[in-house]
């Protein structure tokens with residue numbers, strides 16, 4: 001058993017967040033009372049896929065139908081002879097092959113073959129439980145559960161978001177496998193049931209695939225509805241650009257001493273509902289063709305090229321507005337540099 005916690009509030013100090021911490025309990029023994037009393041119930045597990053190399057499209061191994069524990073080794077049965085879900089009567093005499101030995105063989109060009117037959121059941125199956133707790137302002141309002149797919153390292157997940165009060169996220173690895181095997185033991189998709197409120201809408205998911213939406217999905221499965229009464233009384237809100245300034249050349253002076261040529265401009269936007277009053281606001285933007293470096297990575301993506309944000313108390317009538325935007329660009333990039341631990345290159349001798 002191994003317990004540890006991580007303070008998440010350190011990364012992003014927000015005075016409205018009183019606590020943001022993750023708790024982990026790993027290598028916890030699993031109870032599996034029925035399996036301990038009566039023994040495991042071996043069945044054939046695996047998958048059939050249309051994708052990937054021909055010899056990897058089908059796989060069969062052995063797992064317990066109740067708790068999902070696999071023998072070690074798990075076996076590599078012939079997919080033509082064994083059907084998914086059929087009981088596996090034995091034998092269990094596959095020999096355990098140490099990982100290091102497999103690694104040594106692979107180094108010499110001899111690929112390691114999983115033993116065909118499954119081995120003995122593990123004596124002490126373990127799992128992991130994790131919780132993330134936010135006290136104070138949280139970024140979600142809603143409630144939901146997720147049931148992992150058979151290959152998912154997260155077996156079950158649940159969350160409760162209470163907006164300004166806080167939030168709680170729970171995750172299990174291997175705990176809850178009995179539920180997962182009953183509900184979602186085919187395919188590669190995690191399923192979720194979720195109810196949340198954001199952007200003036202109520203959103204729902206009913207056994208929907210995680211991170212995936214098909215146009216053919218029925219509306220009851222994945223949908224949303226406006227709950228802001230103004231939407232129904234005054235019509236939908238629309239934003240449109242009504243004017244913009246020329247792009248003004250500026251120099252961005254970074255505190256590290258480097259300078260960058262950029263352009264800045266202001267845009268005036270109008271927001272109104274169909275039968276409502278119009279309000280206007282200003283957006284500011286800077287663009288730097290060469291990019292301003294903000295982190296030390298070897299590949300591309302270590303520069304920031306542009307940024308747009310809503311700006312208050314600055315219009316084209318404000319004196320020196322291009323300089324104000326250039327200073328803001330330096331501030332934004334300085335924050336990014338601090339976040340990524342950027343080190344300025346040594347000046348050439």
Ligand SMILES: [Zn+2]
Nearest residue numbers: 035040064067
């Ligand atoms: Zn079992």
